[in-house]
Amino acid sequence: MNQTIILKQRPIGAPTLSNFDFVNDDSDLTPKEGEILLETTYISVDPYLRGRMSDAKSYVAPFEVGQPINSGIVAKVLVSKNTNFKEGDYVSGLLDWKTKQISNGKGLNKVNNQNNIPLSAYLGVVGxxxxxxxxxxxxxxxxxxxxxxxxxxxxxxxxxxxxxxxxxxxxxxxxxxxxxxxxxxxxxxxxxxxxxxxxxxxxxxxxxxxxxxxxxxxxxxxxxxxxxxxxxxxxxxxxxxxxxxxxxxxxxxxxxxxxxxxxxxxxxxxxxxxxxxxNYASIFPEAIQKLATWLEQNKLTHTETIVEGFENTPQAFIDLLDGKNKGKMIVKTS
Amino acid sequence: MNQTIILKQRPIGAPTLSNFDFVNDDSDLTPKEGEILLETTYISVDPYLRGRMSDAKSYVAPFEVGQPINSGIVAKVLVSKNTNFKEGDYVSGLLDWKTKQISNGKGLNKVNNQNNIPLSAYLGVVGxxxxxxxxxxxxxxxxxxxxxxxxxxxxxxxxxxxxxxxxxxxxxxxxxxxxxxxxxxxxxxxxxxxxxxxxxxxxxxxxxxxxxxxxxxxxxxxxxxxxxxxxxxxxxxxxxxxxxxxxxxxxxxxxxxxxxxxxxxxxxxxxxxxxxxxNYASIFPEAIQKLATWLEQNKLTHTETIVEGFENTPQAFIDLLDGKNKGKMIVKTS
Structure with missing residues (x-):
């Protein structure tokens, strides 16, 4: 089973579980040349996603009804046919709310655990x-x-x-x-x-x-x-x-x-x-370096609210909008 | 008679004539060394003066009840004991709503009619x-x-x-x-x-x-x-x-x-x-030059609503807040 969370209908007011649906994606999970197969490890749920669930004019295109939601995700490379990634690498980037998915690697960054920075931090304090x-x-x-x-x-x-x-x-x-x-x-x-x-x-x-x-x-x-x-x-x-x-x-x-x-x-x-x-992409390298240094020096504490289980992603998002998180809200999926 | 317009009481809501009073200033009008005697020619009435009539915290000190109102004024030098000014000069600056007043000349600019720019424009398009x-x-x-x-x-x-x-x-x-x-x-x-x-x-x-x-x-x-x-x-x-x-x-x-x-x-x-x-005083010289050039080249039209008579200054200000002006609202006093 390769589970996918889609937007079933646009929320009116506060989102509810009925706005989301779980479907089984039976598309082929064999990467072609240049592609990688990813398994989702952590999903970031963020307030701005609420905006994307409406169809009002905004800075990012709205999610389509019937299509997967996407957000910041850390995933593990299960199979690689892309020379930039090898099996076992971890990547972060904007990916679909799926347990597994194929990617061509574009827009993904390798986040193999270095400098004692935990993987989930790449969705938070250094993400x-x-x-x-x-x-x-x-x-x-x-x-x-x-x-x-x-x-x-x-x-x-x-x-x-x-x-x-x-x-x-x-x-x-x-x-x-x-x-x-x-x-x-x-x-x-x-x-x-x-x-x-x-x-x-x-x-x-x-x-x-x-x-x-x-x-x-x-x-x-x-x-x-x-x-x-x-x-x-x-x-x-x-x-x-x-x-x-x-x-x-x-x-x-x-x-x-x-x-x-x-x-x-x-x-x-x-x-x-x-x-x-x-808007500030030009200073990301400098910013990431400062944040990582402060984290290593224990000048930055990062607090996470980790919810276990892919199936709990919609509820985690609903709880986030309701202020039930402390610090970064993340779903651990594998 | 040297008439002065004072703030009689702070307006609540829209200002009315009863918020203002006319008093005769019988202070000595003989300039001392370094001073000049001015006769008011044009008074600028501006929306921001409404803010100064309240005592709320603001970027400029509020007017004091019982004291003269001040705003941008063009005045004629009647007598000069200041080497920077001579009799017959015109000056612009922040001055009291008085028909005549003594000044030490600080903060005043000479605006002797040059470049075919009318005097009133120094309160408006080039002011x-x-x-x-x-x-x-x-x-x-x-x-x-x-x-x-x-x-x-x-x-x-x-x-x-x-x-x-x-x-x-x-x-x-x-x-x-x-x-x-x-x-x-x-x-x-x-x-x-x-x-x-x-x-x-x-x-x-x-x-x-x-x-x-x-x-x-x-x-x-x-x-x-x-x-x-x-x-x-x-x-x-x-x-x-x-x-x-x-x-x-x-x-x-x-x-x-x-x-x-x-x-x-x-x-x-x-x-x-x-x-x-x-806030932008550092670019005033460049700005004034551009505005004056555009004015001379007829690229800028300036429209004034001129009200005649010092005694009509409070009403002109009330009318301004009521949108009865077209372009710059100015009172001609002499």
């Missing part, structure tokens, strides 16, 4: 997640030592890394997350100076003001919506707002309304910049 | 207004020939200049304004390719889509609020949103709510940047 944190914070945030950084979705995969890089770069770092356990984790495990549970805080804007007595110079925004509105009341002159995601509104079926941002932006000569990590 | 249009569009908008520019508040002082510079730089330019007369003026007098009356357009977002078949690359935003929300639905990948003002919400007493911007910003890797013109 797209770490690159997203590093590129957004350094290229848009342009941090200067002593400045104050606020991170929303701070206990998520990107957020935990952003906060740690912020500390390495000498910033005061304040995290916003959705449970006491996460908040505790941010300060005890990830070096956040302060963390705020937005679910139990009545006046979030005042809480941010207390945690950031010098105001907010950089805001790394993973969530959008009400939380980001509360941050806006605290931004400084020439502040930078890095818009990485808007997970709080991805499942909305009607547009979320918030205080209109222009008065805040103009009053503070503030910058707001959206991005996807591929 | 703060023109600089705002030029610096915002070029430094944040980074226009490339063939791109599409949308301007809100297009019939205002800044908007009319932005559109014309956009045409000079080879852009497709679409203006949004609040009357049929203004819309007509934008296309017939200022070279806008298309203009939309937002007050009579049912679905503004669709109207923008029709006028901008290739999407919006640059949005020069003077207004914020609902109009800007409609533009957001049409922005392109890597679009730039120049936040110059938010006149539509300045008079609001409760925060205006609009569709939360983060999903639009992140989906399009868009940039939103607020600014005040002084």
């Amino acid at each position: 797209m997640t770490g690159l997203t944190a590093y590129c957004g914070l350094t290229q848009i945030g342009k941090p200067k030592e002593g400045e104050t950084l606020v991170v929303s979705g701070a206990a998520g995969a990107v957020g935990t890394i952003v906060g740690q890089i912020g500390k390495i770069l000498g910033l005061r770092v304040i995290g916003i997350a959705g449970s006491d356990e996460k908040v505790e984790m941010l300060t005890s495990d990830f070096g956040y100076d302060e963390a705020i549970n937005y679910k139990t805080t009545k006046d979030l804007s005042s809480a941010i003001a207390s945690a950031a007595p010098n105001g907010v110079d950089i805001y790394f925004d993973n969530v959008g919506g009400d939380i980001s509105e509360a941050v806006l009341y605290n931004i400084n002159q020439f502040s930078r707002i890095i818009v990485c995601g808007a997970i709080s509104v991805y499942n909305n079926t009607t547009p979320q309304k918030n205080a209109t941002v222009q008065p805040f932006i103009v009053k503070n000569s503030a910058l707001m910049q959206g991005f996807i990590v591929s | 703060m207004t023109g600089l705002t249009a030029y610096c915002g569009l070029t430094q944040i908008g980074k226009p490339k020939e063939g791109e599409t520019l949308v301007v809100s508040g297009a019939a205002g002082a800044v908007g009319t200049i932005v559109g014309q510079i956009g045409k000079i730089l080879g852009l497709r330019v679409i203006g949004i304004a609040g009357s049929d007369e203004k819309v007509e003026m934008l296309t017939s007098d200022f070279g806008y390719d298309e203009a939309i009356n937002y007050k009579t357009t049912k679905d503004l977002s669709s109207a923008i889509a029709s006028a901008a078949p290739n999407g919006v690359d640059i949005y020069f935003d003077n207004v914020g609020g609902d109009i800007s929300e409609a533009v957001l639905y049409n922005i392109n990948q890597f679009s730039r949103i120049i936040v110059c003002g938010a006149i539509s919400v300045y008079n609001n007493t409760t925060p205006q709510k609009n569709a939360t911007v983060q999903p639009f910003i992140v989906k399009n890797s868009a940039l939103m940047q607020g600014f005040i013109v002084s």
Whole structure:
């Protein structure tokens, strides 16, 4: 059995298991010249996949109904007819949610375990997640030592890394997350100076003001919506707002309304910049090297929520959107 | 009589005449060594003054209740005890709303009528207004020939200049304004390719889509609020949103709510940047030269709404916020 997870129907609001289907792919698994046969080891589930399940205009083409979902995957080479890869190699790249698949190797990177970096980290801290944190914070945030950084979705995969890089770069770092356990984790495990549970805080804007007595110079925004509105009341002159995601509104079926941002932006000569990590591909080599070095030096802790079993991939994705992960959410499939 | 206009009380919502008072300043009008006596010729009324009448934290200190209002003014030197100025010179700079005043000359520029540039233009097209249009569009908008520019508040002082510079730089330019007369003026007098009356357009977002078949690359935003929300639905990948003002919400007493911007910003890797013109002081000489040259070459038309009489300054400001001006709103006082 070669199982494949397809998009059965586009979710309306929060995705449910009924939006996905498992089918048996009976296509030939014998690689031709130049091809490799891969067995999936780890699957990355990420908030941005929610966007691809809708058919709204976006930066990446939407998934097709009836077709496999794809995301960042680490896979093992079972058979190779491609001179760049040999049996037993591990690769990472954008691959289909299948237990096995044929690839021509294009776009895949070898991630044979070196430098004591665990395989799953290539989907996280030294993969797209770490690159997203590093590129957004350094290229848009342009941090200067002593400045104050606020991170929303701070206990998520990107957020935990952003906060740690912020500390390495000498910033005061304040995290916003959705449970006491996460908040505790941010300060005890990830070096956040302060963390705020937005679910139990009545006046979030005042809480941010207390945690950031010098105001907010950089805001790394993973969530959008009400939380980001509360941050806006605290931004400084020439502040930078890095818009990485808007997970709080991805499942909305009607547009979320918030205080209109222009008065805040103009009053503070503030910058707001959206991005996807591929915009910064030119600095990936430098970024990967820094992230790997920090990881080896134990300056970066990476936390994963690992779900076992290919069959649990859709539920893992649903749980991710519901904030049930701590750090990077990954499915281990073999 | 040396009349002075003071802020009597901070406006709540839209300013009214009762927020202002006229007092007679009986201080000595004899300049000491290094000083000059000025007679006000033209007063600039600008949307940003509304912000200074509130005591909210902002980029410029609020006006003090009981103290004179100030703004951009062109004045004539009546008596000079300062070697940099002689009797009969005209100067421009930030001065008090007084018919006469003493100055030490600091921060004032001589604007003796040269190059056929009318005096009032030093408050407009070759003054703060023109600089705002030029610096915002070029430094944040980074226009490339063939791109599409949308301007809100297009019939205002800044908007009319932005559109014309956009045409000079080879852009497709679409203006949004609040009357049929203004819309007509934008296309017939200022070279806008298309203009939309937002007050009579049912679905503004669709109207923008029709006028901008290739999407919006640059949005020069003077207004914020609902109009800007409609533009957001049409922005392109890597679009730039120049936040110059938010006149539509300045008079609001409760925060205006609009569709939360983060999903639009992140989906399009868009940039939103607020600014005040002084951020770009380093390019003022180059900018002034370009603006003056374009003006002499008749590539720039500047439209003014001139109100006669010092005593009508508060009403002119109220009318400005109400959109009754076309182009730059100026009070002629002598």
